[in-house]
Amino acid sequence: MKFFIDTANLDQIREAQALGVLDGVTTNPSLMAKEGITGKENIINHYKAICEIVDGDVSAEVIATDFEGIVEEGEALAKLHPQIVVKVPMIREGVKALKYFSTKGIKTNCTLVFSAGQALLAAKAGATYVSPFIGRLDDISTDGLGLIQEIRLVYDNYGFDTQILAASIRHTMHIMDCAKIGADVMTGPLSAIDGLLKHPLTDIGLEKFLADYKKGN
Numbered sequence: 058m059k060f061f062i063d064t065a066n067l068d069q070i071r072e073a074q075a076l077g078v079l080d081g082v083t084t085n086p087s088l089m090a091k092e093g094i095t096g097k098e099n100i101i102n103h104y105k106a107i108c109e110i111v112d113g114d115v116s117a118e119v120i121a122t123d124f125e126g127i128v129e130e131g132e133a134l135a136k137l138h139p140q141i142v143v144k145v146p147m148i149r150e151g152v153k154a155l156k157y158f159s160t161k162g163i164k165t166n167c168t169l170v171f172s173a174g175q176a177l178l179a180a181k182a183g184a185t186y187v188s189p190f191i192g193r194l195d196d197i198s199t200d201g202l203g204l205i206q207e208i209r210l211v212y213d214n215y216g217f218d219t220q221i222l223a224a225s226i227r228h229t230m231h232i233m234d235c236a237k238i239g240a241d242v243m244t245g246p247l248s249a250i251d252g253l254l255k256h257p258l259t260d261i262g263l264e265k266f267l268a269d270y271k272k273g274n
Contacts, residue, residue, distance in 0.1 A: 061244035081113035083244040108138040116166045118144035127154040159183025173207040180219040192225030
């Protein structure tokens with residue numbers, strides 16, 4: 058399972074990279090704005106800065122919603138760095154653009170996916186990643202993890218290469234549940250990844266080991 062961090066905060070990205078388990082980064086206009094990154098030039102420079110920190114794929118989102126605009130933005134983003142993955146919304150024009158990018162060898166991440174049918178279309182169009190937003194489904198009393206299971210079944214039935222990128226991860230149990238049902242990638246906050254480190258028995262055991270060591274020295 059690949060671990061992506063979902064943020065535009067460079068310090069958090071550096072911390073996740075230093076941990077040694079980071080495989081990539083996802084971000085979006087909302088996360089950029091949260092860090093005070095606005096304006097086309099500043100956003101582009103921020104994507105470049107992220108690519109300099111991490112070794113893996115970095116999803117960069119298009120703003121256009123028409124086919125020509127998505128293609129123009131996507132091609133420009135893809136030229137910024139080999140690690141850039143063009144993030145395309147799950148809309149009619151987006152699906153057309155996914156197919157276009159796949160024929161050009163440009164990696165894509167189909168975002169805002171909320172059904173197995175949408176995920177099937179994205180895979181048929183050649184998306185590199187598909188991002189079902191499980192946390193947002195949970196917010197409206199819908200089973201986000203159930204969607205991951207449905208997509209996994211469909212993709213396995215037909216041998217699609219598109220990777221399931223579980224997005225809108227809210228907490229550590231989301232990560233573990235997605236790992237159990239076969240998500241290829243998770244993307245979430247640093248806090249959710251850090252949560253995997255924690256267990257009270259680890260703390261108690263280490264405390265005892267250190268206390269016993271001190272007794273003999």
